[in-house]
Amino acid sequence: MSSQLHVFPLQTLKHRCLAALKTRSPHISCLAVRDNLLYAAAINEINVFDLSNHSPVDSFNDDPTSGFVKSIAFNKTKIFTAHQDGKIRIWEITLSKKHQLLTTLPTVKDRFLHFILPKNYVNVRRHKKRLWIEHWDTVSGLVILNQKGLMYSVSWDKSFKIWNVNNRRCLESVKAHEDAVNTLVVSDNGTVYKGSADGLISVWERANKERRHSLVATLGKHKSTVNALALNADGSVLFSGGCDRSIMVWEKKGENNAENDHVGFVEALWGHSGPILCLINVGDLFVSGSSDRTVRVWQRGKEGGFHCSIVLEGHEKPVKSLVAVARGVFEGVFTFCSGSLDREIRVWEISRCSNLKNKSHEIRILLDGVPKSC
Secondary structure (H helix, E strand, O other), X not given: OOOXXXXXXXXXXXXXXXXXXXXXXXXXXXXXXXXXXXXXXXXXXXXEXXXXXXXXXXXXXXXXXXXXXXXXEEOOOOEEXXXXXXXXXXXXXXXXXXXXXXXXXXXXXXXXXXXXXXXHEEEEEOOEEEXXXXXXXXXXXXXXXXXXXXXXXXXXXXXXXXXXXXXXXXXXXXXXXXXXXXXXXEOOOOOEEEEEOOOOXXXXXXXXXXXXXXXXXXXXXXXXXXXXXXXXXXXXXXXXXXXXXXXXXXXXXXXXXXXXXXXXXXEEEOOOOOOEEEEEEEOOEEEXXXXXXXXXXXXXXOOOOEEEEEEEOOOOOOEEEEEEEOOOOOOOEEEEEEEEOOOEEEEEEEEEEOOXXXXXXXXXXXXXXXXXXO
């Protein structure tokens, strides 16, 4: 897609960079937001910033043996982090506002309950077995559904697991792909989408009376590794990004967005000159980050398809992670953060301009890059 002039309906977007934050270590691998606190993982260290004044609050996990932090998720009172060493760590905030390690998953108790019986072991490599309740390679993604009390994890060991966040027990483990699983998203109704290095997206569901998830669809439009997935607000539209530089748009076809609705391909979006590394949905927009060091904001055009409406520049290295912040006080104002391997986090504000005098049903949007204030 050309980065010159584009035509859109009578509504345009403006943007500005609110802040540029830096972590002590390079290589920001993931971002997460909770209660106006921004969590930014750089290698093994997790940095916490207050988004109300963009100041650092805390940093934790000083154990270099845990490897890169790949994902961060929250339940009501705890913080869950996924690590390169195959473990999921659980943290709590102390009275002094510091983060303290509680335990790792699977817990010592859960391991003890499983290690005796041979049936609890699975083959992971030639002549090597591990308990089915543990990941044996990098844990690449976490999603928690608080209303169901469940956590979903995926790993480069090709599996995904489901955990009870209350008693911290592993409930289910499924081999999902023939190669590493890089990313997942879960809809509110429990449909699980996973993207893999095999270039495929698998869709998993569990019927009301079934104990285990089953594969219901495989989506195969990408020509190489799938790195990122995102769902729109109601779970009816799926976005996927891969190393082939494309963003695929998928949509559920059926009534009332039911679990058994067919997921169909809608369109392929092009514009980034490098692999897509991260995607998020923000209101009725979605945002993509790439190894080409840019962030793109996409919205639906007047004919229904998605178009790139803003290109945000300024990062010096690949954009590895994106996270949406709660919508602003005024309707039509969105904030999100982008994290790069250059150890910088940029806080962006996107606002709509709908009170326009132009009545020609089209507006020309100039993609003007990052404001000088950044």
